[in-house]
Amino acid sequence: MWVLQSHQIIQPAQFLSHRCYTCNGSSRPQLCFLTLNPSTSTSKANKNNNHLIQSLCRQGNLKQALQVLTNEPNPTQQTYELLISSCAHQHSLSDGIHVHRRLVDSGFDEDPFLATKLINMYSELGSVDHACQVFDDTRDKTIYVWNAIFRALAIVGRGEEVLHLYGQMNWIGIPSDRFTYTYVLKACAASEDLNLPLQKGREIHGHLLRHGCDGNVHVMTTLLDMYARVGSASYASSVFSAMPIKNSVSWSAMIACYAKNGMPIKALELFHQMILEEHDSYPNSVTMVSVLQACAALAAFEQGKMIHAYILRRGLDSILPVLNALIVMYGKCGELALGQRVFDQMKRRDVVSWNSLISNYGMHGFGKRAIQIFDKMINQGVSPSRISFISVLGACSHAGLVEEGNFLFESMVSKYNMHPSMEHYACMVDLLGRANRLDEAIKLMDNMHIEPGHQVWGSLLGSCRIHCNVELAERASSVLFELEPRNAGNYVLLADIYAEAKMWDEVKRVKNLCEARGLLKVPGCSWIEVRRKIYSFVSVDEINPQIEQLHAFLTKLANEMKEQGYATQTKEVLYDLEEEEKERIVLGHSEKLAVAFGLINTSKGETIRITKNLRLCEDCHSVTKFISKFANREILVRDVNRFHHFKNGFCSCGDYW
């Protein structure tokens, strides 16, 4: 932790004088800037040496440049400038430190220009603490110096320190400029330790308005993005509409905001507005990545295909992130073969391309295939990333491949020298727990080298839900209520488990606890795309104009099913009600409404594609299996975890989900 020392806070008048306020001029008498000005050297040899160092730096020959430096008593500012940028370019921290030392010896540590360069160099070399040291040692802190340290700290997420220093800068009376605002806003958004990023961000918003920066595209886009990152899409959108000048970056930032904050329909609407409205901002590859993400989130296959065609027309189909996003989009629309085709046709692939393909197969329950692709990636010399392991372990989990998953998990350390993170442990607990090997899951948790976090306990609780283990669920949820008291999902899971065990008093207790803490259960919501339009359904929907028709359809279907010996699975209903009433509630589940809507509004032979924001309930699962046979339709449902491909009375998950 590094902060500006309290004795360094000084009054503006004092700050402007060149007297050292830290030591009152006593500590570095040898560094008097005026008497030892290196530029006063006129020797021809020196001049040549300086030129030589500079040209060596320009050629990228840092080592030789440093050798010449040892014979040069009076390097110039420009020489240092080139040396510093060369060290950054060559990624050599040790050389950077060496140049810095020489620079101090030459008395250039009073030069704010070089201090700025040094801070940027250290930031690029990953040593922010060195950068802070330079900042501390620089008495004449110009706005460039301040901005450089803000940038360095913001990049590594030390937002709290940026804001602390920003406060000091304001107090001293140094005016911010447009660059300052971009860094400080980034610090709000990227801060890991900031309590109230939104509040702080709004404060900076006020400052920049007072400084008249509201016409600057860079500042305003950063502001928009800051609101997006702290989850305030509505603030972001009001900044966006207030912007007098917008460019492609501002449009992309706004689209990305919607795509990332669970508003994919708005993202697509804004994209269409971007294309149709008269202005100079055209979508580029970055825009398209967010648009594809929105299609993926909605499983909007028709839209996705149109966007793909647009990408081809605009010649954006050679850009790696765009192609990767296409693989994901097709995968999340249930079109594995199309995702594979994009992958096969790529001229270059990176680890993200491989990971995307692995998780596509994993999501669809093709665990063995996912492992094969993982192995193929290794064989082609691509080193797996942390996410590669999360993807492949997730694939094992969906397919119940416990031994394979264990093997891969062990190989992480033994073969790839990678230490499993919290997420990896969460995957393993999920894998073991789903397979009803809860004892092994607990054992793994006991042997973790880090304290198990909410992800891990959450996986365990999810497994308890599947296997209705009340005792373990109580243990897991008591930890979770401590770790993330505001996550309503945990309360719902526990209540589900109690309900299944018919422990109605306990159900009530958990529901009351949830209510007392002011938490709302996330409503079940499903989406379906019909003729390029997206329709959404929430459970017990009364807004949809076809709702009567849908209910009639479902009731008729339910009767039909009963005649064929099907019993409604009502155990997921959280109330102790009459069976008939429970059936009515289960009948109103959003995914059933969406399935019914799809059947009514599409033609025979058309695949029905549905996404759901929660896990598919057991009754919906068996009803959809029934419908797929009864109506002879393929139905694809993607829930939060994975795909269910219903066909001819069976589901691709093999009832393991």
Next chain:
DNA sequence: ATAGGGTTAG
């Protein structure tokens, strides 16, 4: 001398 948006998992 310094600035803004995007990809993989759960």
